[in-house]
Amino acid sequence: MEYLDMSREQLLAEQSTLKAQYDSYCGEGLNLNMARGKPCAAQEQLSLGILDALPSSADLSNEGNVDLLNYGCLEGLKEAREFYADILGISADKIFVCGNSSLTLMFDYVMQCYAKGVSEEAEPWCKQGDIKFLCPAPGYDRHFGILEFLGIEMITVPMTETGPDMDVVEELAKDPLVKGMFCVPKYSNPTGVTYSDETVRRIAAMETAPDFRVIWDNAYCIHDITEPGDELLEFLGACEEAGHPERGIEVASTSKVSLPGGGISVLAANEPNYSWIRKRLQKQTVGPDKLNQLRHIRYFKDKAGVLAHMKKQAEIIKPHFDVVLDAFEADLKPAGVARWTNPNGGYFISLDVLDGCAQRTWELCKNAGVTLTDCGATFPYGKDPKDSNIRIAPTYPTLEDLAKATEVLICSVKLACLEKLLAE
Amino acid sequence: MEYLDMSREQLLAEQSTLKAQYDSYCGEGLNLNMARGKPCAAQEQLSLGILDALPSSADLSNEGNVDLLNYGCLEGLKEAREFYADILGISADKIFVCGNSSLTLMFDYVMQCYAKGVSEEAEPWCKQGDIKFLCPAPGYDRHFGILEFLGIEMITVPMTETGPDMDVVEELAKDPLVKGMFCVPKYSNPTGVTYSDETVRRIAAMETAPDFRVIWDNAYCIHDITEPGDELLEFLGACEEAGHPERGIEVASTSKVSLPGGGISVLAANEPNYSWIRKRLQKQTVGPDKLNQLRHIRYFKDKAGVLAHMKKQAEIIKPHFDVVLDAFEADLKPAGVARWTNPNGGYFISLDVLDGCAQRTWELCKNAGVTLTDCGATFPYGKDPKDSNIRIAPTYPTLEDLAKATEVLICSVKLACLEKLLAE
Numbered sequence: 040m041e042y043l044d045m046s047r048e049q050l051l052a053e054q055s056t057l058k059a060q061y062d063s064y065c066g067e068g069l070n071l072n073m074a075r076g077k078p079c080a081a082q083e084q085l086s087l088g089i090l091d092a093l094p095s096s097a098d099l100s101n102e103g104n105v106d107l108l109n110y111g112c113l114e115g116l117k118e119a120r121e122f123y124a125d126i127l128g129i130s131a132d133k134i135f136v137c138g139n140s141s142l143t144l145m146f147d148y149v150m151q152c153y154a155k156g157v158s159e160e161a162e163p164w165c166k167q168g169d170i171k172f173l174c175p176a177p178g179y180d181r182h183f184g185i186l187e188f189l190g191i192e193m194i195t196v197p198m199t200e201t202g203p204d205m206d207v208v209e210e211l212a213k214d215p216l217v218k219g220m221f222c223v224p225k226y227s228n229p230t231g232v233t234y235s236d237e238t239v240r241r242i243a244a245m246e247t248a249p250d251f252r253v254i255w256d257n258a259y260c261i262h263d264i265t266e267p268g269d270e271l272l273e274f275l276g277a278c279e280e281a282g283h284p285e286r287g288i289e290v291a292s293t294s295k296v297s298l299p300g301g302g303i304s305v306l307a308a309n310e311p312n313y314s315w316i317r318k319r320l321q322k323q324t325v326g327p328d329k330l331n332q333l334r335h336i337r338y339f340k341d342k343a344g345v346l347a348h349m350k351k352q353a354e355i356i357k358p359h360f361d362v363v364l365d366a367f368e369a370d371l372k373p374a375g376v377a378r379w380t381n382p383n384g385g386y387f388i389s390l391d392v393l394d395g396c397a398q399r400t401w402e403l404c405k406n407a408g409v410t411l412t413d414c415g416a417t418f419p420y421g422k423d424p425k426d427s428n429i430r431i432a433p434t435y436p437t438l439e440d441l442a443k444a445t446e447v448l449i450c451s452v453k454l455a456c457l458e459k460l461l462a463e
Numbered sequence: 464m465e466y467l468d469m470s471r472e473q474l475l476a477e478q479s480t481l482k483a484q485y486d487s488y489c490g491e492g493l494n495l496n497m498a499r500g501k502p503c504a505a506q507e508q509l510s511l512g513i514l515d516a517l518p519s520s521a522d523l524s525n526e527g528n529v530d531l532l533n534y535g536c537l538e539g540l541k542e543a544r545e546f547y548a549d550i551l552g553i554s555a556d557k558i559f560v561c562g563n564s565s566l567t568l569m570f571d572y573v574m575q576c577y578a579k580g581v582s583e584e585a586e587p588w589c590k591q592g593d594i595k596f597l598c599p600a601p602g603y604d605r606h607f608g609i610l611e612f613l614g615i616e617m618i619t620v621p622m623t624e625t626g627p628d629m630d631v632v633e634e635l636a637k638d639p640l641v642k643g644m645f646c647v648p649k650y651s652n653p654t655g656v657t658y659s660d661e662t663v664r665r666i667a668a669m670e671t672a673p674d675f676r677v678i679w680d681n682a683y684c685i686h687d688i689t690e691p692g693d694e695l696l697e698f699l700g701a702c703e704e705a706g707h708p709e710r711g712i713e714v715a716s717t718s719k720v721s722l723p724g725g726g727i728s729v730l731a732a733n734e735p736n737y738s739w740i741r742k743r744l745q746k747q748t749v750g751p752d753k754l755n756q757l758r759h760i761r762y763f764k765d766k767a768g769v770l771a772h773m774k775k776q777a778e779i780i781k782p783h784f785d786v787v788l789d790a791f792e793a794d795l796k797p798a799g800v801a802r803w804t805n806p807n808g809g810y811f812i813s814l815d816v817l818d819g820c821a822q823r824t825w826e827l828c829k830n831a832g833v834t835l836t837d838c839g840a841t842f843p844y845g846k847d848p849k850d851s852n853i854r855i856a857p858t859y860p861t862l863e864d865l866a867k868a869t870e871v872l873i874c875s876v877k878l879a880c881l882e883k884l885l886a887e
Binding site: 077078083086087088089090091093094095097106107108109110111112138139140142143146147150153154155163165166181184185187188189294298299300301318319321322323324325326327328329330331 | 501502507510511512513514515517518519521530531532533534535536562563564566567570571574577578579587589590605608609611612613718722723724725742743745746747748749750751752753754755
C-alpha cells in the first residue's frame with residue numbers, strides 16, 4: 040500500500056519497522072559514497088593501455104607535419120580535431136582540441152565574455168550591470184560554480200522530459216540582461232534527459248540579447264548505456280540554420296572516455312566566436328599538450344574505435360545503474376513517495392522524494408555512513424526550492440557497496456517521508 | 464677601424480665591399496630563422512625518454528595516495544610540488560603544479576585580478592579606471608601580449624645590468640593606478656641579465672598600491688649554460704621579509720627542460736594569494752594531468768636529476784651561443800656600431816645596434832632569407848623607442864645554419880649602420 044493511502048496506525052507501524060532496520064544499518068559502521076560522478080576502477084583499467092600508446096620509439100609523424108615535441112599548434116593536432124569532428128558531427132575547422140578539462144574551457148570562455156565581451160567590439164558583460172544566466176535545474180553544480188564565482192545572477196529554469204521548459208526560457212531570454220544559458224543537452228546531469236529536436240531548435244532560434252551565448256556542455260555525447268542511445272540534434276548547425284551562428288559554444292572531453300584528469304578536451308564554435316577565442320588562446324597558451332592528443336588518437340584510432348570502447352564502458356557501468364534501479368523498483372516504488380529517472384546514458388540517476396524530504400534523507404544517510412551529493416547542489420546557489428531532489432552517482436562504488444548504499448538510501452527516503460506525513 | 468672614426472670615403476669603400484657580400488648572400492636562396500626561442504631537435508631527443516617513464520605496468524602509488532587515473536588533486540601531485548619546492552627554494556605548501564604552460568598561469572592570474580580583484584574583498588582592476596603595469600624592456604613579448612589583450616596600459620622601464628632601473632620603478636610604482644610588473648628575473652628575456660639581490664629586495668620592499676602584484680616569471684631558473692650559473696635571490700621569501708608577502712606570484716615550467724608543450728608548470732605564492740588562486744582553480748578545473756606530473760618525476764627523480772639533465776642541455780646549447788658570440792667578437796666588434804649580451808644562461812642574445820638601425824637590419828636580413836624576431840617585439844606595443852634592439856634566439860637552428868645566419872646578420876647590421884652614418 041502507498042504511504043499516502045495508509046492510516047496513521049499503519050504509518051506508525053511502518054516507521055517502527057524501518058527504524059529498527061535503520062538502526063541496524065547504523066550499527067554496521069558503513070562508509071559508502073554515492074556522491075561522486077567518477078569512473079570506477081574497472082573503467083580506469085579499461086583505459087590504462089593508453090599509457091603505452093606513445094612510447095619514445097613511436098613514429099611521431101602526423102597529418103599537419105607538426106613537431107609534437109615542440110611548442111605550437113594552437114588549435115590542436117589535426118588528427119584530434121578530425122576525431123572530434125566526426126564524433127560531434129561538426130567540421131574540423133570549427134574545433135579546438137585543448138588540455139585535460141572542458142570545465143576550464145567553459146570557465147575561460149565565460150571569463151573572456153565577462154572581462155572582454157563576446158567579441159572584440161562588444162561591451163564586456165562586467166560593464167553591463169547586473170547580468171544574468173539561465174540555469175536549467177536540476178543541473179550541474181560546476182556550471183553554477185563558474186557563475187557564482189563571477190557574481191553573475193542565476194535564474195532557475197525547470198527541466199522537463201524534453202529539456203528545459205522552453206516557454207519559460209523564451210520569455211526570460213528576451214531580457215537584454217540575460218546573457219546566456221548552461222546546457223547539458225544529452226543525458227543531462229543529473230536527470231539523464233536528452234533535449235528533443237524541438238527544444239534544440241527553439242534554443243537556437245529564440246529572441247535574445249545579441250551577446251547571449253549558450254554553453255552547450257556535451258559531456259555525455261558518446262556515453263550511452265543502452266542500445267540504441269539517445270540522438271541529439273547537432274547544435275552549431277541548428278544555430279546557423281536559425282540565423283544565430285554566434286549563439287552556441289560547445290564543449291566535450293575524454294574525461295569519462297579515457298582517464299579523468301589525463302584526457303583531452305574540445306571546444307567547438309562557429310565564426311565569429313572561433314576567431315575571437317583563438318585570439319585569446321594566442322595570448323593564453325603556448326599550445327596544447329599534443330603528445331597526449333596523439334596518445335589518444337593512437338589508442339582510439341577513430342570514432343568507431345572510441346564507440347567500441349564506450350560499449351565496453353557501458354558493460355561495466357550498466358550493472359551499477361541496474362543495482363540502484365532494480366532496488367528502487369522493488370522496494371521504493373511501493374511506498375509511492377518518490378520518482379526517479381531511468382536514463383539511457385550519462386552518469387546519474389535523479390531521485391525526487393516528497394517535497395521537503397531531501398535534506399532529511401541526506402542526513403539519515405549520512406548518519407548511517409552513506410554519503411550522497413549535497414542536497415541543493417543541483418540547483419543555483421545550492422538551494423533546491425522544493426527540497427526534493429537527490430542526485431545519485433552509481434558508477435564509482437563497487438556493486439556490493441552500491442547495493443548496500445541503495446538499501447540504506449531507500450530506508451532513509453521512506454523514514455524521511457514518514458516523518459513528514461506523520462507531522463502533517 | 465671603427466666606423467665612427469672612418470672618413471666618408473672609407474665608409475663608402477666599406478659599404479661597397481659589404482654590398483657585394485650581401486648580394487652574394489641574397490643569391491644563395493637562404494631560408495634561415497633566428498627568431499624562435501625554442502629547443503632544438505637534439506634537445507628534444509635528450510628528453511624523449513620521458514615518453515617511456517610511465518607505462519601501464521608502472522607502479523602508480525604516490526606519496527599522497529592519490530588515484531592518478533581519476534579526477535582531483537587540485538594543487539598537483541605531492542611529489543611534483545616537492546620537486547619544484549626544491550628547485551625554487553620555496554616550501555611545497557606554497558606551490559601548485561599545473562598543466563603544460565606557465566603562460567596560462569600568468570594569463571589566468573592577471574585575468575583573475577582584472578575581473579575579480581587581487582583578493583575576494585579587493586576592487587577588481589577592471590573597475591578602477593585606467594590601470595597600468597610596469598614593463599622592464601627589452602622584455603618578453605608574451606607578457607606584453609597579456610596586458611595588451613586586457614587593455615592594461617604598459618609603461619616601459621629601462622633594463623640595466625642588475626635588472627630594471629629601480630630608481631625609475633620605485634618612482635612609478637607609487638602611482639595607485641600602477642597595479643603590477645612583469646619580471647623575468649633570471650637570464651632575463653632577452654638581455655640575459657639576472658636581477659641583483661639589491662634589485663630583488665627593492666622590488667619586494669618598495670611603496671606600491673595595496674593591490675600591486677609582481678609576476679615573477681622564473682622561466683630560466685635552472686637554465687644555466689655556464690658553470691657556475693647566476694644566483695637569484697628567492698623572491699617570495701624576500702617579499703615576506705619586506706612585509707609584503709602578497710606581492711609576488713612566481714611561475715616556472717619544464718617547457719625548456721623536458722618537452723615544450725608536453726611539460727608541467729608551477730605557480731608559487733604566499734598567503735593570502737595562494738588561497739585566492741585555489742578558489743579560482745576550484746571553479747576552473749577538475750585538477751591537473753597528474754599522470755604527466757608523475758611521468759616527469761619518474762624521469763627526473765629529483766633536483767639533482769634535473770640539474771644533471773640541464774647540464775646535458777647546456778652542452779647542446781652552449782655551442783649555439785658560441786657560434787654567434789664568436790662571430791660577433793671577430794667580425795662585428797671591430798665596426799664599433801653594436802653591443803650585445805653574453806649571458807650565463809637562458810635562450811637569448813640581445814643585440815643593440817646604432818639607434819634607428821634595428822628595423823633596417825631586420826629588413827636586410829629578411830631580404831637575404833634570414834628571419835629575426837620582429838623588431839620592437841621586445842618592447843610594449845611592439846615599439847622600440849630607439850629602434851636599436853634585436854633579439855637573437857640561437858638555440859633552434861643547426862650550428863651550420865646558425866653560422867650562416869650570423870654572417871648575414873653581421874653584414875646586415877654593418878650595412879644598416881653605414882646607411883645611417885652616410886646619411887648624416
